[in-house]
Amino acid sequence: MFASCADPSLLSGLDWLACYLTSGKHLDFYRSFGTVLILLAVTAPVALAFGFAGALAARSQLGLVSILGRGYMAMVRGVPDIVFFLFFVIALDQGIEWLTHQVRCPDWTEPIRNGLEFRVCPQAKVPPGAAPQSVHSLYGFGLAVVTFAIVFGAFAANVLLGAMNAVPRAQIETALAYGMSERQATRRVLIPQMWIYALPGLSNLWLILIKATPLLFLLGVRDVVYWARELGGSKTSAYEYPHPDWRLYYFLGLLVFYLLMTRISELVLARISARLSRGQATMAGEAMRKAGATA
Amino acid sequence: MKNLLIATTATLALVSGAAFAQQTVRMGTEGAYPPYNFINDQGEVDGFERELGDELCKRAELTCTWVTTDWDSIIPNLQSGNYDTIIAGMSITDEREEVLDFTQNYFPPAASAYAGLSADADITGGVVAAQVGTIQAGHVAESGATLLEYATPDETVAAVRNGEADAVFADKDFLAPIVSESGGEFTFVGEDVPLGGGIGIGLRDSDDELRGKFDAAIQSMKDDGTLNTMITKWFGAEAKTF
Known part of the structure; x- marks a missing residue:
């Protein structure tokens, strides 16, 4: 990065360290923190949407929709994450390529499935083979978001379903007695009130999601844990900056990052929890009411 | 809006142009096995196999890009087409021959x-x-x-x-x-x-054309001695050569 870093073997002490920590590889490492944060920021709302749709479907009066919702929850929750990540992503990727293959190469005669191989015509490759690596990374990132959203959506659906069932029956009955339809009662009474019951479960999922990002490397996206292991491993003189096994320091750095993430999450979740408890017929809501009355 | 239109047209032209351009060969490696292959301090794939692979691609007149992946999933990813070759210090063995094809060895049985x-x-x-x-x-x-x-x-x-x-x-x-x-x-x-029969480039069974090109390129490097020079450069004078 700096001109003085041209020949690291001549450097020592702090100069060496400054050059070492600003090498191209380290910049990639720092960028991967951004990748992880973006992934979390994109995945969490999408997963919540999946969960919401799943929970509503499972509650549906229509038998078929209900079976779909319950089936989604049962299947995804029952499959180990790593199996899901290995199988589903490859299946999704191949499904997309199979579809583009049907559109772009109708005249292709060779078999697509050939033993263990999967081979579509070159024009149907997604992304195209000639695309720069950044496009491939972006595509892998997109697959990761979808997969994370489906997996965590199933867990979120179960949490939300439980939360919907936890809203006191009297609330819905009152709404119906006021002349609201089932649909109106769901939208105006059930959904606004269920969040407080869903929050503990959802916050668990959020914290698990934060730690699940190393699964990204299975999709070819390099996350912080991959880089920490790669950078920390002992380096021989084949590298410009040889050093012994420094994984401990890199993983300590990651520990700080994850603890910070957890702490920030806790602070934000505590605020949300306080906001949602207001006026609720729960112990937290009652405590707030009493505190407000005496003040 | 006008700029957007121009940009979109330009992108489309680029994408369709690329479709007609020569096919790019994606070279899959592990990036964690120095001096065979590793990620250097610039964050790029480096090592004996990088230099060799680039030279082979030049001789076979192919455009190549480099991809890294976990060793664990290096064969499944080749089969599902995420890249076209495995050039990752992989020894030629009978078990592997059953699921993929190898070129002739570019590194003697070591x-x-x-x-x-x-x-x-x-x-x-x-x-x-x-x-x-x-x-x-x-x-x-x-x-x-x-x-x-x-x-x-x-x-x-x-x-x-x-x-x-x-x-x-x-x-x-x-x-x-x-x-x-x-x-x-x-x-x-x-x-x-x-152990093993030397190191070769792994390819899908169905990629006979590509394998032929790499085979010829490896042979030409063996014939003019550049392969031996490269092995000595990366592995030292005691390393086995052809």
């Missing part, structure tokens, strides 16, 4: 070796670390020693340092710089073991 903290480490009855899914792991499993498998080569070496394993078993050319630069901490244990 010795594997044990390295431990002392010369009398127990390599026949003790605990030996090796990378998962390698011929070395297979050899240890049959040797009577307890096999301890790790996902990356670096972790196998670290396991010996930490005392989890008595010795590590890997390609001698990978261990040589580690032993010589460890300042006496590491030492080779026992005899070298010849």
Whole structure:
């Protein structure tokens, strides 16, 4: 990065360290923190949407929709994450390529499935083979978001379903007695009130999601844990900056990052929890009411 | 809006242009096995196989890009078409020949070796670390020693340092710089073991055309001696050549 870093073997002490920590590889490492944060920021709302749709479907009066919702929850929750990540992503990727293959190469005669191989015509490759690596990374990132959203959506659906069932029956009955339809009662009474019951479960999922990002490397996206292991491993003189096994320091750095993430999450979740408890017929809501009355 | 239109048209032209351009060969490697292949300090794939692969692509008149992946999933990813070749220090073995095709070897059948903290480490009855899914792991499993498998080569070496394993078993050319630069901490244990049929480029069974091109390029590098020069450059003067 700096001109003085041209020949690291001549450097020592702090100069060496400054050059070492600003090498191209380290910049990639720092960028991967951004990748992880973006992934979390994109995945969490999408997963919540999946969960919401799943929970509503499972509650549906229509038998078929209900079976779909319950089936989604049962299947995804029952499959180990790593199996899901290995199988589903490859299946999704191949499904997309199979579809583009049907559109772009109708005249292709060779078999697509050939033993263990999967081979579509070159024009149907997604992304195209000639695309720069950044496009491939972006595509892998997109697959990761979808997969994370489906997996965590199933867990979120179960949490939300439980939360919907936890809203006191009297609330819905009152709404119906006021002349609201089932649909109106769901939208105006059930959904606004269920969040407080869903929050503990959802916050668990959020914290698990934060730690699940190393699964990204299975999709070819390099996350912080991959880089920490790669950078920390002992380096021989084949590298410009040889050093012994420094994984401990890199993983300590990651520990700080994850603890910070957890702490920030806790602070934000505590605020949300306080906001949602207001006026609720729960112990937290009652405590707030009493505190407000005496003040 | 106008700019957007121009940009979109330009992108479309680029994309459709690329579709007609020459097919790019994606070279898959592990990036964690110096000096065969590793990620250098600029964050790029480097090493003997990078230099060799680029030269082979030049001779075969192919456009190549480099991709790294976990060793664990390196064969499934080739089969599902995420890249077109495996050039990652992969020895040619019968088991692998069943699921993929190899070019002729670009690295002669080389010795594997044990390295431990002392010369009398127990390599026949003790605990030996090796990378998962390698011929070395297979050899240890049959040797009577307890096999301890790790996902990356670096972790196998670290396991010996930490005392989890008595010795590590890997390609001698990978261990040589580690032993010589460890300042006496590491030492080779026992005899070298010849394993495998040399290292070749792995390709899908159906990619016969591409395999032909690489085969010819490797042959031409063997004929004019550039391959031997390259091996000596990366592995030192004692390394086996053709």
